[in-house]
Amino acid sequence: xxxxxxxxxxxxxxxxxxxxxxxxxxxxxxxxxxxxxxxxxxxxxxxxxxxxxxxxxxxxxxxxxxxxxxxxxxxxxxxxxxxxxxxxxxxxxxxxxxxxxxxxxxxxxxxxxxxxxxxxxxxxxxxxxxxxxxxxxxxxxxxxxxxxxxxxxxxxxxxxxxxxxxxxxxxxxxxxxxxxxxxxxxxxxxxxxxxxxxxxxxxxxxxxxxxxxxxxxxxxxxxxxxxxxxxxxxxxxxxxxxxxxxxxxxxxxxxxxxxxxxxxxxxxxxxxxxxxxxxxxxxxxxxxxxxxxxxxxxxxxxxxxxxxxxx
Amino acid sequence: xxxxxxxxxxxxxxxxxxxxxxxxxxxxxxxxxxxxxxxxxxxxxxxxxxxxxxxxxxxxxxxxxxxxxxxxxxxxxxxxxxxxxxxxxxxxxxxxxxxxxxxxxxxxxxxxxxxxxxxxxxxxxxxxxxxxxxxxxxxxxxxxxxxxxxxxxxxxxxxxxxxxxxxxxxxxxxxxxxxxxxxxxxxxxxxxxxxxxxxxxxxxxxxxxxxxxxxxxxxxxxxxxxxxxxxxxxxxxxxxxxxxxxxxxxxxxxxxxxxxxxxxxxxxxxxxxxxxxxxxxxxxxxxxxxxxxxxxxxxxxxxxxxxxxxxxxxxxxxxxxxxxxxxxxxxxxxxxxxxxxxxxxxxxxxxxxxxxxxxxxxxxxxxxxxxxxxxxxxxxxxxxxxxxxxxxxxxxxxxxxxxxxxxxxxxxxxxxxxxxxxxxxxxxxxxxxxxxxxxxxxxxxxx
Numbered sequence: 116x117x118x119x120x121x122x123x124x125x126x127x128x129x130x131x132x133x134x135x136x137x138x139x140x141x142x143x144x145x146x147x148x149x150x151x152x153x154x155x156x157x158x159x160x161x162x163x164x165x166x167x168x169x170x171x172x173x174x175x176x177x178x179x180x181x182x183x184x185x186x187x188x189x190x191x192x193x194x195x196x197x198x199x200x201x202x203x204x205x206x207x208x209x210x211x212x213x214x215x216x217x218x219x220x221x222x223x224x225x226x227x228x229x230x231x232x233x234x235x236x237x238x239x240x241x242x243x244x245x246x247x248x249x250x251x252x253x254x255x256x257x258x259x260x261x262x263x264x265x266x267x268x269x270x271x272x273x274x275x276x277x278x279x280x281x282x283x284x285x286x287x288x289x290x291x292x293x294x295x296x297x298x299x300x301x302x303x304x305x306x307x308x309x310x311x312x313x314x315x316x317x318x319x320x321x322x323x324x325x326x327x328x329x330x331x332x333x334x335x336x337x338x339x340x341x342x343x344x345x346x347x348x349x350x351x352x353x354x355x356x357x358x359x360x361x362x363x364x365x366x367x368x369x370x371x372x373x374x375x376x377x378x379x380x381x382x383x384x385x386x387x388x389x390x391x392x393x394x395x396x397x398x399x400x401x402x403x404x405x406x407x408x409x410x411x412x413x414x415x416x417x418x419x420x421x422x423x424x425x426x
Numbered sequence: 427x428x429x430x431x432x433x434x435x436x437x438x439x440x441x442x443x444x445x446x447x448x449x450x451x452x453x454x455x456x457x458x459x460x461x462x463x464x465x466x467x468x469x470x471x472x473x474x475x476x477x478x479x480x481x482x483x484x485x486x487x488x489x490x491x492x493x494x495x496x497x498x499x500x501x502x503x504x505x506x507x508x509x510x511x512x513x514x515x516x517x518x519x520x521x522x523x524x525x526x527x528x529x530x531x532x533x534x535x536x537x538x539x540x541x542x543x544x545x546x547x548x549x550x551x552x553x554x555x556x557x558x559x560x561x562x563x564x565x566x567x568x569x570x571x572x573x574x575x576x577x578x579x580x581x582x583x584x585x586x587x588x589x590x591x592x593x594x595x596x597x598x599x600x601x602x603x604x605x606x607x608x609x610x611x612x613x614x615x616x617x618x619x620x621x622x623x624x625x626x627x628x629x630x631x632x633x634x635x636x637x638x639x640x641x642x643x644x645x646x647x648x649x650x651x652x653x654x655x656x657x658x659x660x661x662x663x664x665x666x667x668x669x670x671x672x673x674x675x676x677x678x679x680x681x682x683x684x685x686x687x688x689x690x691x692x693x694x695x696x697x698x699x700x701x702x703x704x705x706x707x708x709x710x711x712x713x714x715x716x717x718x719x720x721x722x723x724x725x726x727x728x729x730x731x732x733x734x735x736x737x738x739x740x741x742x743x744x745x746x747x748x749x750x751x752x753x754x755x756x757x758x759x760x761x762x763x764x765x766x767x768x769x770x771x772x773x774x775x776x777x778x779x780x781x782x783x784x785x786x787x788x789x790x791x792x793x794x795x796x797x798x799x800x801x802x803x804x805x806x807x808x809x810x811x812x813x814x815x816x817x818x819x820x821x822x823x824x825x826x827x828x829x830x831x832x833x834x835x836x837x838x839x840x841x842x843x844x845x846x847x848x849x850x851x852x853x854x855x856x857x858x859x860x861x862x863x864x865x866x867x868x869x870x871x872x873x
Contacts (some may be wrong), residue, residue: 128651130688130720134443134522143712143724144683147664151737151778175712176724179677180669261513268512275844287510289540289761291849292835293683294775298844312524314515399472 135321139172142309144293145272146176149254149307150183152297156254156307157247160186160213162198162330163372165258165310167205168318171327172309173256174209184256185212189243191235191374192219193353198372201330214250216242233354234377244280247304254297256307262314263402272311278302315370315402316395323388334391335368335383346379370395370402441517442650447526447541449568450551451534451561455582459551459620460514460527463642466627469516511541520646534561535794535809536761538568539849543835546650547576549641550601554587554617557597563604564794570608571757571811571855573831576648577610580641585619589632608797616641654720658748658825659687660833661695661741662777667726679710679726680735685777685832686825688720689727689741696747697733698740698823704729721832738779740823740833748833750821754783757792757827757855758814758838758848760806766814766838766847767805774818774850776836782819783838789813792855806848814850826853 132140149156158173160166173182188202206213218238221227227238247255261268271287273295288296297305310318322329340347340363341356348355350362353375367380368391385391450456464470479490514525526541528534542548550565552558569577579601587593598615605613616625617636624630627642639647664682689695693706708728709719719725727741735741742748754774760766766785774783791803791812799813806812816838827834838848 128649128654130654131442131649131651132723134441137443137722139712140683140722140724144664147681147683147724148778151665176681177665177667178710178713179671179674180667181671262515265512268514269510284510288846289511289536289849291540291543291761291837291846292832293544294777294835294837296775296837296839296844296846298773298839300843312513312515314517314522316517317522401471401473 135317135324138313138317139175139321141293141312142169142172143176145295145307145309146173146256148295149256149297150177153254153305155250155252156184156256157187157214157250157252158182158184158256159243159258160188160202161258161372162188162194162202162205163258164318164322164329164333165260167327167329168313168321169256169258169309170205170209171325181210185214187214187216187243187246187250187252187255189216189239189246190218191239191376192217192222193235193351193375195330195332195349195372195375197332198330201328214246216246218242234374235353236374236377239374240280247280248278248302252304253299254305254307256309258310259308260310260313260315260318261308270308270311272308273297274306274308275299276304276306280304282306316392319388319392319395323392330372332369332372335366335386337364338367338380339363340365340367340380347382348379349375351375441519441521443522443524444547444645444648444650445524445526445545446547446549446645447528447538447545447574448549448551449528449538449541449565450549450582451559454551454553455620456527456551459549459580459582459618459626459641460525462620462623462626463525464514464516466623467516467518467642511537518642518646523645534564535568535759535811536849538565539572539759539761542569542572542574543831543849545572545574547578547645547648548574549578549580551580551582552597552601554581554583554593554597558600558604560795562601563796566601566605566610567608567794567797568759570605570610571759571851573827573851574610576612576614577605578641578644579605579613579615580620581615581617582620584617584624584630584633585622589617589624589630591633591635594636614638614644616644654688657687657721658746658829659689659743660685660748660825660830661689661727662779662833663735663737663739663741664778665737666735677728678732679708679728680741681724681726682741682778683724684719684721686721686830687743688718689725689743690718691716694744695729695741696744697735698742698747699750699821700734700739702731702733702735703744704731704733706730738777740777742823748823748825750823752818752821753786754816754818754822754824754836754850754852756814756816756836756850756852758806758812758850760808760810760812760848762840762845762847763808764840764845764847765805765807771841772816772847773839773841774816774822774836775839776822776824777833779820779822780839781822782841783816785814785838786817787815789815813855814848816850824852827851828853 218235221242259267269284271290339350341360368383369380385394448456482491512527514527516523528537528541548569552562581594581597594617602613618625625640661682661684663680667679667681669677691706696703707730709716710726711719768788770785772783774781790799790801825833834852836850837846840847
């Protein structure tokens with residue numbers, strides 16, 4: 116062996132934190148920074164696993180005091196009833212305040228038009244950005260993770276948005292050390308992603324470690340589904356199946372929770388957290404690749420939506 | 427499901443986290459190295475690979491272009507360049523990794539500073555045919571400046587120099603000498619071929635003269651934590667927790683992330699900048715009450731006395747508290763497009779405290795290529811590294827960056843539009859100058 120300046124043995128320091136402890140500590144730090152520096156923060160809460168973990172971390176960050184943030188849910192009108200039930204139960208349990216921005220109301224009022232493909236996910240952007248303006252939220256927590264998608268890999272933990280909620284990836288502030296710069300002009304806001312450095316598996320391992328309750332649709336159950344674009348979609352009033360599509364009862368579960376019109380289920384017999392984790396660890400598909408129709412629209416689908424103000 | 431149960435339980439075991447950054451110029455093969463690390467550690471999943479294959483085909487490329495895995499933005503794919511730092515995640519049974527993937531050519535300094543600021547290890551790539559070039563010295567200097575504890579020199583494209591040991595040895599020696607002089611504490615040189623896969627994840631059959639670790643093996647085994655006993659304990663107060671509820675009428679805790687060292691129940695602490703003292707009566711570590719906590723844990727500290735403490739204050743052991751100062755001398759890396767000038771009014775963000783400040787002097791600008799100093803440049807522009815003297819409106823408890831990356835670093839912010847102007851590192855830039863600073867302590871220079 117040549118020219119190796121110093122060689123260490125391979126033992127980690129006894130003070131090294133486990134990866135979950137490191138991620139938890141970092142996320143809590145981010146929550147507390149926002150609480151310390153912003154006037155009107157809000158947590159985007161969908162009842163999905165990432166926002167559930169986010170809320171759990173916020174509860175830990177400020178215990179024994181209550182979470183000093185309100186919650187905001189953008190309801191597409193096509194959400195899973197189990198998830199809405201979970202959402203309302205958690206809000207009541209922790210004495211939180213929930214704002215709901217409703218896509219259905221925008222459609223009913225003629226401010227948004229239903230898309231021909233029936234997908235409502237892209238329609239969330241307008242109600243979201245208008246709710247931010249209306250309530251003058253200056254920091255908006257999202258559960259987005261950089262491992263989800265390649266445009267999200269470029270996202271900052273503190274991400275400045277202009278008065279139109281637009282993201283400009285070429286004009287992002289460098290993020291140095293743990294010194295998050297949340298300065299913004301009136302009308303602008305900062306999107307904050309405390310789970311930036313978490314992977315899907317980290318989220319699940321943390322849910323297991325912390326014994327966090329989840330909506331039942333994350334675990335295998337029998338459901339009426341039909342196939343569209345290679346995914347199993349839940350049949351329902353939202354607009355499926357069409358005439359050419361037939362429903363069948365399958366044993367499935369969801370890896371992500373979103374709008375019923377674009378969130379696909381996966382075949383699974385994983386009824387426990389252990390089984391879900393084993394399934395994900397062995398999966399050869401990413402979370403979004405397996406279950407999200409909207410990301411397949413184009414190579415830059417996520418980037419384009421994020422530029423418009425999507426979370 | 428192809429993964430065996432044994433592999434699975436290994437994959438799920440409690441592991442540590444290593445943050446590292448890559449640096450390399452355009453054609454050094456950085457994307458290939460990153461792609462190979464991700465691919466060979468099985469962190470690229472089928473749908474991602476399929477998307478890359480599809481995009482490569484539609485561009486008329488024969489083989490999948492692994493750079494498409496890492497170029498996330500439309501403009502990056504269109505131009506075939508990496509614009510901005512991206513973060514990648516992968517795992518092996520031994521460790522989880524967060525990789526700050528920094529672009530090689532445009533705006534190299536600020537991007538590398540961004541990536542290196544949180545990194546515990548930097549991989550500097552060189553092309554074996556070209557050896558140590560200007561860009562390599564620049565990367566070494568930035569790693570030294572940012573005090574990245576471990577540097578890996580990856581001598582790439584060994585396949586193009588017939589895997590010859592003398593080629594590698596000469597480059598490794600030149601780099602090690604240069605980087606050691608800058609104060610890089612640990613350097614490991616590894617001969618690789620990212621394209622062929624030699625010594626990246628698998629040991630090379632073509633270089634039996636090399637007995638060291640592969641890149642991945644080194645990443646898996648490098649120690650991630652410093653020796654706490656050597657660190658001054660520091661706790662910036664982020665937020666005061668006062669529930670004022672029936673259940674907790676008198677609870678008053680100081681929430682924060684331990685920046686350095688360890689804190690123990692019973693320890694006497696001093697609050698800075700006020701100088702008041704008290705004793706730690708309890709440490710709440712996110713739900714559990716503990717006797718000791720250490721960096722970088724997020725905790726809540728309770729004290730025996732009800733003293734005035736708020737966000738921006740710093741708790742330190744009474745026997746080891748830093749002095750406070752309003753005159754800061756530091757090295758800054760300028761990261762904004764607008765300039766930083768002598769006389770400019772700025773905001774300075776240090777730990778949890780943001781104060782008004784004025785740039786009193788810019789004594790010198792550093793040329794990274796040869797580390798020469800250009801005196802009194804008047805201003806710093808994008809990607810410049812320079813010495814500055816800043817006067818703050820309030821006293822700060824600042825350590826030398828050499829002692830603590832967390833409490834020795836700060837941002838300069840434009841108060842008009844909130845732009846982050848510069849990344850600051852208090853005290854002397856490079857380890858070689860460190861001994862002098864200690865002697866000159868009395869001259870109002872507080873480190």
